[in-house]
Amino acid sequence: MTSPTNKTSLIRRLEHILPPESVLHQTEDLHPFECDGLSAYRNLPIAVVLPDKLEQVQAILKLCYELNVPVVARGAGTGLSGGALPHSDGILLSLAKFKEIIDIDPVQRVARVQPGVRNLAISEAVSQYDLYYAPDPSSQIACTIGGNVAENSGGVHCLKYGLTVHNIQQIKIITIEGELLTIGGSGLDSPGYDLLALMTGSEGMLGVIVEVTVKLLPKPESAQVILAAFDDLIKAGEAVGNIISAGIIPAGLEMMDKLAIKAAEEFVHAGYPMDAVAILLCELDGSDAEVTENISTVKNILQQSGATEVRVARDDAERITFWKGRKAAFPAVGRISPDYYCMDGTIPRKHLPHVLKTMAELSAAYELPVANVFHAGDGNLHPLILYDANKPGELERTEEFGGKILELCVEVGGSITGEHGIGMEKINQMCVQFKPLELSQFHAIKDAFDKKGLLNPGKAVPTLHRCAEFGAMHVHHGELPHPELERF
Amino acid sequence: MSNNITQQLQSQVQEAYTDKTPLKILAGNSKDFYGRAVDANILDVSEHQGIISYEPTELVITARAGTRLTDIEFTLNDSNQMLAFEPPHFASTATLGGTIACNMSGPRRAYTGAARDFVLGSNIINGKAEQLKFGGQVMKNVAGYDASRLMCGAMGGLGVILDVSLKVIPKPEAEITVSHECDINQAMQYMHQWVKQSLPVSASCYVGSQLYTRLSGNQSSVTSAQQIIGGEVIGNNLVFWQQVKEQSHNFFNTEKSIWRLSLASNSSPLNSLAGDTLYEWGGALRWLSSDEPAEKIRETLSSLGGHATLFKNNTQNIAPFQPLSTGMLSIHKKLKHAFDPENIFNPGCMYKEL
Numbered sequence: 157m158t159s160p161t162n163k164t165s166l167i168r169r170l171e172h173i174l175p176p177e178s179v180l181h182q183t184e185d186l187h188p189f190e191c192d193g194l195s196a197y198r199n200l201p202i203a204v205v206l207p208d209k210l211e212q213v214q215a216i217l218k219l220c221y222e223l224n225v226p227v228v229a230r231g232a233g234t235g236l237s238g239g240a241l242p243h244s245d246g247i248l249l250s251l252a253k254f255k256e257i258i259d260i261d262p263v264q265r266v267a268r269v270q271p272g273v274r275n276l277a278i279s280e281a282v283s284q285y286d287l288y289y290a291p292d293p294s295s296q297i298a299c300t301i302g303g304n305v306a307e308n309s310g311g312v313h314c315l316k317y318g319l320t321v322h323n324i325q326q327i328k329i330i331t332i333e334g335e336l337l338t339i340g341g342s343g344l345d346s347p348g349y350d351l352l353a354l355m356t357g358s359e360g361m362l363g364v365i366v367e368v369t370v371k372l373l374p375k376p377e378s379a380q381v382i383l384a385a386f387d388d389l390i391k392a393g394e395a396v397g398n399i400i401s402a403g404i405i406p407a408g409l410e411m412m413d414k415l416a417i418k419a420a421e422e423f424v425h426a427g428y429p430m431d432a433v434a435i436l437l438c439e440l441d442g443s444d445a446e447v448t449e450n451i452s453t454v455k456n457i458l459q460q461s462g463a464t465e466v467r468v469a470r471d472d473a474e475r476i477t478f479w480k481g482r483k484a485a486f487p488a489v490g491r492i493s494p495d496y497y498c499m500d501g502t503i504p505r506k507h508l509p510h511v512l513k514t515m516a517e518l519s520a521a522y523e524l525p526v527a528n529v530f531h532a533g534d535g536n537l538h539p540l541i542l543y544d545a546n547k548p549g550e551l552e553r554t555e556e557f558g559g560k561i562l563e564l565c566v567e568v569g570g571s572i573t574g575e576h577g578i579g580m581e582k583i584n585q586m587c588v589q590f591k592p593l594e595l596s597q598f599h600a601i602k603d604a605f606d607k608k609g610l611l612n613p614g615k616a617v618p619t620l621h622r623c624a625e626f627g628a629m630h631v632h633h634g635e636l637p638h639p640e641l642e643r644f
Numbered sequence: 645m646s647n648n649i650t651q652q653l654q655s656q657v658q659e660a661y662t663d664k665t666p667l668k669i670l671a672g673n674s675k676d677f678y679g680r681a682v683d684a685n686i687l688d689v690s691e692h693q694g695i696i697s698y699e700p701t702e703l704v705i706t707a708r709a710g711t712r713l714t715d716i717e718f719t720l721n722d723s724n725q726m727l728a729f730e731p732p733h734f735a736s737t738a739t740l741g742g743t744i745a746c747n748m749s750g751p752r753r754a755y756t757g758a759a760r761d762f763v764l765g766s767n768i769i770n771g772k773a774e775q776l777k778f779g780g781q782v783m784k785n786v787a788g789y790d791a792s793r794l795m796c797g798a799m800g801g802l803g804v805i806l807d808v809s810l811k812v813i814p815k816p817e818a819e820i821t822v823s824h825e826c827d828i829n830q831a832m833q834y835m836h837q838w839v840k841q842s843l844p845v846s847a848s849c850y851v852g853s854q855l856y857t858r859l860s861g862n863q864s865s866v867t868s869a870q871q872i873i874g875g876e877v878i879g880n881n882l883v884f885w886q887q888v889k890e891q892s893h894n895f896f897n898t899e900k901s902i903w904r905l906s907l908a909s910n911s912s913p914l915n916s917l918a919g920d921t922l923y924e925w926g927g928a929l930r931w932l933s934s935d936e937p938a939e940k941i942r943e944t945l946s947s948l949g950g951h952a953t954l955f956k957n958n959t960q961n962i963a964p965f966q967p968l969s970t971g972m973l974s975i976h977k978k979l980k981h982a983f984d985p986e987n988i989f990n991p992g993c994m995y996k997e998l
Contacts, residue, residue: 314784343950343951350793442844502783534784590787593776598789
């Protein structure tokens with residue numbers, strides 16, 4: 157598909173399926189789609205297609221299947237791992253025009269929406285029924301539900317309310333062969349294998365999501381937030397465990413370190429204590445009675461865990477201000493450094509002291525500062541490595557440092573990605589997280605849906621050859637696994 | 645010890661793979677009534693047992709598949725925690741592996757989630773006798789396809805589950821059940837209304853003109869919810885839900901077929917189907933004892949986007965699960981082949997084609 161004649165004929169055939177204005181192929185029209193939220197990786201596709209009917213998506217996929225053209229699906233392009241990075245020999249399939257909320261059922265508490273509907277737009281549309289959609293990735297104002305399903309997005313509230321996989325009931329997908337399949341159902345389960353779980357977080361590798369039925373939750377009667385300051389990161393980490401041991405599952409439980417606190421405070425003036433080494437933000441929600449009781453319990457726990465200061469937001473305005481600093485942490489760090497690189501590892505919480513200490517050592521060795529923001533309740537770390545892309549070699553050093561952090565997460569029994577996905581970014585670290593046999597099983601799953609390997613090729617699951625090149629195969633007693641494979 | 649057992653299981657699977665002889669995966673044999681009969685050599689995982697790790701502050705337990713469910717629940721209870729999906733046992737021999745393989749969840753399911761929602765990771769042996777580890781022990785993990793959740797409800801057809809890591813939750817401080825005498829329409833309205841009001845409902849059941857509603861949470865929220873919804877507090881809270889969950893309730897004492905209907909919670913009562921109905925999960929799960937023909941029941945459910953399982957008393961050898969569409973069956977076959985190329989695991993247990 158690389159020859160100019162083939163490209164021209166592909167575009168001509170796409171223009172038979174779609175109106176010409178929905179097939180972009182001039183270089184200047186392709187540039188806005190060259191990357192997703194991970195702008196370090198850029199690529200131009202042959203064409204960007206913008207269908208607005210299911211039949212068009214089916215026809216496009218059938219055409220690509222016939223001509224062996226790679227397809228990369230894209231929602232809002234806010235992903236942070238390069239999952240929607242275009243393929244140079246393929247097309248970019250934008251679902252942005254599918255932005256209709258098809259149906260809201262306030263009694264059953266579900267909404268059926270098209271994939272291009274923004275995450276926050278769902279909660280806004282169902283707010284009139286006192287309902288909301290729980291998963292709230294920080295990009296929720298812009299990211300779309302189709303992308304959320306593809307990435308199994310989380311957010312601040314997933315400790316209590318779960319990830320995308322826990323909050324959807326049915327999806328419709330179109331396979332690479334153009335077949336429309338309904339996965340899930342109107343009830344709480346469906347017959348056969350749990351394909352809903354398999355599709356969620358599959359990063360556009362198995363099918364194109366064209367409709368999502370999300371579960372909605374009643375808005376809690378009450379929500380309250382506590383801010384606690386600590387003079388020691390370890391004490392803050394222990395406080396998190398103490399809250400959970402007391403039988404309380406907060407709606408959100410976030411931690412920020414000194415550098416993140418400073419950046420956020422200077423940016424949005426959330427009233428954070430600037431002398432603190434760490435702060436915890438703990439949100440509790442539920443009925444009025446429940447929240448009042450839990451606030452007092454958590455306040456005591458925090459004090460007993462050695463907090464230097466514990467503040468309960470006086471009203472909703474202060475609660476929002478407390479969160480504002482946390483939610484603005486990424487752009488705040490962006491203000492104090494020319495560039496930053498956001499990591500997404502998860503660890504069992506008990507290893508937090510060891511991981512923080514090792515990260516500080518790595519930071520010194522690589523001469524790159526790190527600001528830490530955590531979803532502390534569920535052990536999801538977002539270390540932000542500060543660097544300057546204009547300094548030769550600094551991005552490469554940053555990527556290497558980032559890779560070490562992820563490998564550290566795997567070493568303590570965690571994962572290289574909690575919610576951002578593998579995409580292009582963490583493809584090498586997959587060789588550390590999984591053994592060759594497991595990667596082969598993933599490839600077999602991929603083959604079951606997409607034998608020709610046309611959906612989002614090169615992402616999410618590395619080839620064994622790539623892992624051999626990366627040199628991350630674990631050598632045990634000097635024996636390489638799979639000695640029959642070529643090495644590079 | 646358990647390493648040895650793992651190796652034994654692996655070599656048994658290796659042998660079956662090489663000889664292309666099917667295996668019936670078995671542990672406690674507590675759910676033998678469920679699914680289609682499998683005629684094959686037994687792969688006994690009941691000895692592969694023991695809790696590998698449990699850390700209450702991490703809210704995670706990891707145990708081998710043959711571990712008795714009662715052992716797990718007992719251990720969790722010691723730390724004031726529990727399995728959020730309240731699985732039925734059906735016999736004292738029920739194991740973790742079987743529970744996950746059948747994705748069995750009890751009364752709490754509609755309010756906190758199903759077994760599959762709490763699976764964080766698992767070790768399995770696939771149909772090529774390869775030992776594979778998916779997921780882990782952390783709450784958030786999106787590396788690779790979610791193969792561990794895929795094992796939930798696959799009825800052993802995709803692999804032998806060796807161990808599973810589950811998220812667990814704290815036990816509620818207080819719990820009561822109230823009953824209201826009302827007709828089904830009123831009951832449906834209550835069930836939806838009370839959840840919508842953010843009341844701490846953790847189970848619901850309508851049977852014999854009575855709506856039973858369980859409230860769980862801290863003392864103050866349970867007390868205030870009780871004041872709002874009224875009704876009579878029942879004295880045998882634990883026993884009642886035990887009977888519903890384990891199907892020892894009088895409703896299930898019948899020779900008629902017991903159908904499990906899963907559908908939208910607000911679907912009207914299915915009056916076109918003759919028989920008695922017990923409602924659970926806010927209306928999303930209905931048990932129907934009926935002599936109606938399978939086709940009629942399945943068509944009714946299918947038209948509502950739901951599905952019907954012939955759960956118990958399958959005297960006429962009817963396919964237990966709602967048939968899949970052609971497209972879905974095709975994907976299922978390919979997935980089965982991806983994990984179990986020689987079709988050695990529980991062949992035909994779920995569908996005759998798988």
